[in-house]
């Protein structure tokens with residue numbers, strides 16, 4: 358399926374991976390609507406920017422209304438994600454506040470935005486890309502996320518449920534649904550894990566680039582594969598690899 362002239366929506370497009378995805382899709386000929394809670398999204402080259410919060414239903418509906426006015430929607434990248442440190446013995450109120458903050462974006466936002474976009478994708482087929490993370494592929498990961506970001510961790514495991522179910526349900530409409538499960542990629546989120554906002558030297562020398570992950574996204578779209586989590590591993594070639602057997606496609 359050629360993407361030229363088709364509309365792509367990217368959530369969380371102001372910086373990091375979302376910005377790279379939006380720019381790459383625009384370079385591939387898409388009319389891209391990128392949105393974010395940060396106003397920097399208005400300055401992403403080649404991209405129509407919009408300030409909107411994926412955790413708010415009215416914002417989601419405004420985004421999809423604007424995108425549908427730009428042409429036929431063919432790609433949705435559920436990229437916006439957020440995290441906080443919430444150790445399991447932290448205060449109850451903190452845990453409940455962090456739950457709402459993280460899950461409303463990482464899961465409820467994905468659910469709302471996807472539900473709003475799916476009727477458009479069902480017309481001519483298309484692609485949903487869910488931004489997951491490397492540790493949901495335990496057969497390949499050599500560790501887990503930081504243990505004090507357990508709510509973020511849980512949100513990414515839960516995302517698998519959407520990828521898996523939607524891929525199967527939307528197969529009849531030629532809508533492909535996949536997850537991207539990268540390890541450390543140099544973005545403001547990754548830098549935010551460190552007190553100085555600088556990557557430690559040993560990580561800085563191997564960390565992946567958002568532009569390279571955007572290239573992997575284009576390969577996933579071009580492959581026509583669906584219902585998979587695609588890994589990207591620090592220190593290894595970034596590739597979509599050979600298609601694994603069905604029982605290994607989500608968990609590796």
Ligand SMILES: NC(=O)c1ccc[n+]([C@@H]2O[C@H](COP(=O)([O-])OP(=O)(O)OC[C@H]3O[C@@H](n4cnc5c(N)ncnc54)[C@H](O)[C@@H]3O)[C@@H](O)[C@H]2O)c1
Nearest residue numbers: 369373374393394410411437438488490541542544545546
């Ligand atoms: N960077 C990594 O190493 C890495 C690894 C695995 C997975 N991921 C995932 O990739 C995605 C992008 O991560 P990143 O590293 O570029 O993060 P980032 O924090 O640098 O960028 C995320 C963007 O999403 C926006 N955003 C957050 N909440 C939003 C909301 N409610 N509505 C709209 N926009 C919102 C932020 O303002 C920000 O611009 C996330 O889902 C993240 O969990 C990142």
